[in-house]
Amino acid sequence: MKSRQAPLIQVTGLTAAYGNEIVLENLNFSVDSGEIFVILGGSGCGKSTLLKHLIGLYRPVAGQVLIDGIDLHEAEGDLRLRLLRTMGIMYQQGALFGSLTLLENLCLPLEExxxxxxxxxxxxxxxxxxLVGLAEHPHRYPAELSGGMRKRAAIARALVLGPRILFLDEPSAGLDPVTSAEMDRLILRLATNLEMTCVLVSHELPSIFAIADRVIMLDRNSRGIIATGTPEDLRHSNNRTVAQFFSRGASG
Amino acid sequence: MNRHRNQPDGPGATLKVSGEEGDITLTLSGRLDLAGITILWPQVCDLIDRHQPRHLCLAVEDVDYCDGTGVGLLLDCERRTTDGGGTFELRGLREEFARLRSQFDLAQLNRLPKSDPRPNSLPEATGRATVQTWRALWDLVTFTGELSVALLRALRRPRSVRWRDVGLTVEKAGVDGFPIVALLSFLVGLIMAFQAAIPMRQFGTEIYVANLIGLATLRELAPLMTAIILAGRSASAFAAEIGTMKINEELDALTTMGLEPVPFLVVTRVLAALLVTPLLTLFANLFGLLGGSVVLLSLNYPLVTYIRQVQSAVTLGDALGGLVKSLVFGVIIAAVGCLQGLRTETGASAVGHAATRAVVSGIVLIVIGDGVFSVLYYYLGV
Structure with a gap:
């Protein structure tokens, strides 16, 4: 692992709101280069909202997101483009362009x-x-793919511009255990061999234990982070909500 | 060949060429990211393709950074050299980049897929079009059957119809469509009267503009205009609504609940169109005549003369004929819109296609229907 002094992503005092409703309040955390970082939490706690702030889609009400020391939301023009170029994003449903084949989907950003x-x-x-095991089907349309293949194709598209950070929104949601495990292996492979920093949103405990270096857990009621650490740390947490989340996952 | 080439410093990547004919060493340095390779790639490929080296050595000791796109360049160099029968040597690749390089399999890149795999030759296109037309016809026949059965059932058991939905559609298609129907009918009446009045005035027969407007509006223009506006406003809306429902698997949900999409979604819309189209046509008649009256008023005829003249020119049959026509147009509009919605395929552009097809085939069918009515009315003496 490369040792880097400053963290790759630094979030300070981030507050997110929809209209007047505050979803996340005063979040502080950082992601180091090369780690697999998981944002965990129950439904509706603002996981995806946080992710959308990290990739610059939504503007925070307060606080900032620094990527490589540069404020993502204040960057403009070429600087902003350069920052965006360091990030690859896999959306939950893939967000592949339905009218293009897989090959065209991947060629489009390169072309433009x-x-x-x-x-x-x-x-x-x-x-x-x-790399994601889809070389056999370059001419298929997204609609002709299974859910797992679509997610892998979305990862391939996220990687095509050579990003350093990969954001994945629920990479294993809606997949069967076998496919889900394949997805975990793919993410691990990307992180170790491509030196990719991965930021995942997930609530799938098995996959978190399989791949995560570090986890933060969000909670709806406290509108913030209630636990930080390795998956093992969280499993032994004293916090009731965290414990409940993990014991439910273990028994169910 | 014995020359060194130093790239003017682009964003971070440089290329140095050394060696002699057939045995080339390319020294890459700097950052092999997207910006870097964009500059290097064309030069490197050009060099390899031009010289077809027996041996190519790629020296990458000085590469500070390499991502997936940089590996792409390395792989392409290797591919091009070995394809030309040469040998390839990669020198001094750092360990972390070698690990990245090992993730990609050159064998899979030997045959790059063509960018356009489905070229449309004329026979193929003709075949596809034929099959598509055949399918469309087949769908039309099935749909007509299903709709007829569902409508008959609705007539027998009116309480099975969801009248609330009918009401909502009446509001959207009818009430909200009223202003545009009124405006366009008024303007068409006005324009037509004006265009007719100019030549007729030379013969002192401008009062007969009233006959023209009366007959044309009641028999043809009002039903036709109303139907075309409804096709544009409502057939497209029906197709888009039902198409989106289909994409969201809502239609599948209905089917598995034991609710057939045709009675549930189509019948309500067809009934709404049956109610709305004649009503709107009636208003179109009124506003068309009003438009005509403006021209005659401006030619100093009193309004009452215009009204008398219209009354003497048209019969109740003319008006009823137009309304009957509009009933049929209403069914066509709603049915075509729903049919195209049900035939929506998957993909982001599919709903757009469905809406376009609904409007286009709706208007075509309306005009054809109008032709049929003209012949029918001629023989019936209406």
Whole structure:
């Protein structure tokens, strides 16, 4: 692991709200380079909201998100584009473009954001499809894929511009245990071999124990982080909500 | 060849070429990220393709950073050299980048997929179009059958119809559509009267503009205009609504609950259109005649003369004929909109396609229907 002094993502005093309703209040945490960081929590606690703030889709009411020391929400123009280029995002449903084939889906960002020659674009696209095990189906449309394949394709598209941070919104939600385990292995492989920093939103305990380096747990009532640490730390937490979450998961 | 080439410093990546014909060493340094390779890639490929080296050595000791896109460049160099029958050597790749490199399999990249795998040759396109047309016809026949059965059942048991939904559709298609129908009918009446009045005035027969407006509006223009506006406003809305429901699996949910989509969704809309279209046509008649009256008033005829003239020109049959036509148009509009909604395929553009098809085929069918009515009315003497 490369040792880096400053954390890659630094969140300070982040407050998120929809209208007048505050969803998250005064969040502080940081993500180091190369780690697999999981945002955990029950339904409706603001996990996805937090993720959308981290990738710059939503603007925080207060506080800031620093990526590599640069405030994501204040950056403009080329700087903002450069920051966005360091992030790859897998949306929950994949968000692949339905009218394009997989290959075209991956080629599109390269075509629009770089001046690479056509063969180079196709090579990069195929390379990333192969990485997630979809090289056999470059000409399928997203609608012709299973849920798991669609998520993998979405990861391939997120990787195509060579990001350093990969954000994944519920990568194993809605997948069967076998496919879900495959997804975990893929994320681990990306993190260790591609030196990718992964930020996941998840509530799947088995996959969290399999891959997470560090976890933060959000809670709806306190509108903030109620626990931080490794999955093992959280399992032995004294906090009742955390304990409840983990014991339910273990028994059910 | 014995030359060194130093790239003007782009965003971080440089290329140095050394060696002689057939045995080339390329020294890459700096950052191999998207910005870096964008500059290097065309040069490197050009170099390899031009010289077809027997041996290519890629020296990457000085590469500080390499991501997936950089690995792509390395792989492409290897692919191009070995394809040309040469040997490839990668020198000094750092351990962490080598690990990244090992994630990608060159064998899978040997045959790059073509970017457009489904070229549309003429026979293929013709075949596809034929099959599609056949399917569309088949769907139309099945749908007509289903709709007829469902409508008959609704007539026998009116309480089985969800009248609340009918009311909502009446409001959306009828009440909300009223202003635009009124405005367009008024303007068409006005324009037509004006255009007719100019030549007729030369013969002193401008009073007969009233006959023209009366007959044309009641028999043709009002039903046709209303139907076309409804096709644009409501058929497209029906198709989009039902299409979105289909994509969200709401139609499947209805089916598995034992509720058939046709009686549940289509019948209510067809009934609403049956109520709304004649009503709107009636208003279109009124506003068309009003539009015509403006022209005659401006030619200094009193309103009462205009009204008398219209009364003498048209019969109740003309008005009723127009209304009967509009009933049929209403069924066509609602049915076509719903049919196209039910036929929606998957994908983001599918709902748009369905709405477009609903409007286009709706208008075509309305005009064809109008032609049929003209022949029918001629033989019936209406």
């Amino acid at each position: 954001l770089s001046e690479l020659p056509e063969t180079a674009r196709r090579l990069l696209a195929t390379m990333n499809l192969a």
